[in-house]
Amino acid sequence: MSIEKRIIARELWLAAARPGDIVKPIWFLLLVISMVPLALTPDSELLAEIGSAMIWIATLLALLLNSEHFFQSDFSDGVLEQWLFFDRPLAWLVGLKLTAHWLLHVLPLILISPVIALTLSVPGDVSIALFITMLVATPALTCFSGLGAALTLGSSRSGILGVLVMMPLFVPVVVLASGVLIRAMDGSETLPLLALLGAFSVASAVLVPIAVSLAIRVNIGGSN
Amino acid sequence: MRWRWFHQWGSPRWFYERAGRWQLVFGWVSLGLIAVGTIWGLGFAPVDYQQGNSYRIIYLHVPVAFLAQAMYAAMAVSALVLLVWKMKIADIAMQSIAVIGFTFTALALGSGAVWGKPTWGTYWVWDARLTSMLILAFLYLALIGLRASIRDPDQAGKVCGILVLVGVVNLPIIKYSVEWWNTLHQPASLKLTEKPTMPASMWIPLLVNILGYYIVAAYLVLGSMRAILVERERRSSWVKELVDRV
Numbered sequence: 001m002s003i004e005k006r007i008i009a010r011e012l013w014l015a016a017a018r019p020g021d022i023v024k025p026i027w028f029l030l031l032v033i034s035m036v037p038l039a040l041t042p043d044s045e046l047l048a049e050i051g052s053a054m055i056w057i058a059t060l061l062a063l064l065l066n067s068e069h070f071f072q073s074d075f076s077d078g079v080l081e082q083w084l085f086f087d088r089p090l091a092w093l094v095g096l097k098l099t100a101h102w103l104l105h106v107l108p109l110i111l112i113s114p115v116i117a118l119t120l121s122v123p124g125d126v127s128i129a130l131f132i133t134m135l136v137a138t139p140a141l142t143c144f145s146g147l148g149a150a151l152t153l154g155s156s157r158s159g160i161l162g163v164l165v166m167m168p169l170f171v172p173v174v175v176l177a178s179g180v181l182i183r184a185m186d187g188s189e190t191l192p193l194l195a196l197l198g199a200f201s202v203a204s205a206v207l208v209p210i211a212v213s214l215a216i217r218v219n220i221g222g223s224n
Numbered sequence: 225m226r227w228r229w230f231h232q233w234g235s236p237r238w239f240y241e242r243a244g245r246w247q248l249v250f251g252w253v254s255l256g257l258i259a260v261g262t263i264w265g266l267g268f269a270p271v272d273y274q275q276g277n278s279y280r281i282i283y284l285h286v287p288v289a290f291l292a293q294a295m296y297a298a299m300a301v302s303a304l305v306l307l308v309w310k311m312k313i314a315d316i317a318m319q320s321i322a323v324i325g326f327t328f329t330a331l332a333l334g335s336g337a338v339w340g341k342p343t344w345g346t347y348w349v350w351d352a353r354l355t356s357m358l359i360l361a362f363l364y365l366a367l368i369g370l371r372a373s374i375r376d377p378d379q380a381g382k383v384c385g386i387l388v389l390v391g392v393v394n395l396p397i398i399k400y401s402v403e404w405w406n407t408l409h410q411p412a413s414l415k416l417t418e419k420p421t422m423p424a425s426m427w428i429p430l431l432v433n434i435l436g437y438y439i440v441a442a443y444l445v446l447g448s449m450r451a452i453l454v455e456r457e458r459r460s461s462w463v464k465e466l467v468d469r470v
Binding site: 147151152154155156161164165166167168169171172175176178179200207208211214215218219221 | 389
């Protein structure tokens, strides 16, 4: 079995051993969303207007919630150190791990978003736009939250720090995504913005793993 | 021989002594410039026909806003020097600039809010330049927090260097995306490529102040670097000598 397959298989086994880690972000997302009408108003017209943005923010938070300890266990049990000795670039292996993370922990959040949109009476075409936006934008967000986790590996009490460090870098994604949603609500063309968002995601998927691998190297070197 | 200049920077003692001398010069020059620029700007520059006297806050606001961004650029250069040449003094520069850059950003946001009240009728609007300045403040805070959380200074420096470089690639994207998102701020009043939109009697004192603030920033960075240097090198003989002399 190639190294790539083994890494993916290991991620799947680990996820199967702890199904709670997959359920918790969805649970969190549902809780945050049910707070919205309670805190604001049950008025479905207003909810339809702000619903998609609310789902987007709640998904962002849920995504950050489960990326906090992204590399921590692999770091402390020495798996990351082993990765340095594989005949593959570290950035490539990091990319694989990020992909597995996206499939296991982020994709479920995206898949459930149309159902949540329904409860906030978001119109159908907007909810489709939201679904596509999330598919296109979350790879970039996953990469950046992975970077936050890698940067804080050496922190004594990392806690929420990785999230705080990475949130400012989410701005372009959030802005472009909200642009798509506003245009979908107006019924105007969303494709150009989705293309920009996609370009940002692709660029992040290529470049951020390199920064992540640098951060991992620094932290492994520093712990000796 | 060509490299001697470069290697001297690696010597903490050389840097400490040399920076002390520069600091003295920078301190006095900036004090003079800021005194001239501020007195001229607040007392003698003409009143703006639209904003009245409230426009005079530009003599503080514009220089600190310039510096808030320039400091990040300086930090990015330090980060590159640190990661490529492993020069420790660059790490100390990065650490100093993060705190001072954050201070300037906070001052720019604060003075902007005070200026916004008479001009726009509100302290804060979610306008493009205000928002990207706020994001810049968060980036500075991220660097300060990240460094504070890592015990080993060498490791902290490298990790912060990576974050600075990721940030410098992202900052233009953040800036343009936010600009596209919303814009209502008046266009920049001083541009290098165009003739200023205000009369010379207004912009010359502003220029004097900008120069003064740049030099005061250098003064502050050098001072902070010297303090950090002494603290990190506290076990070395030259610091002990220094302490004995005092």
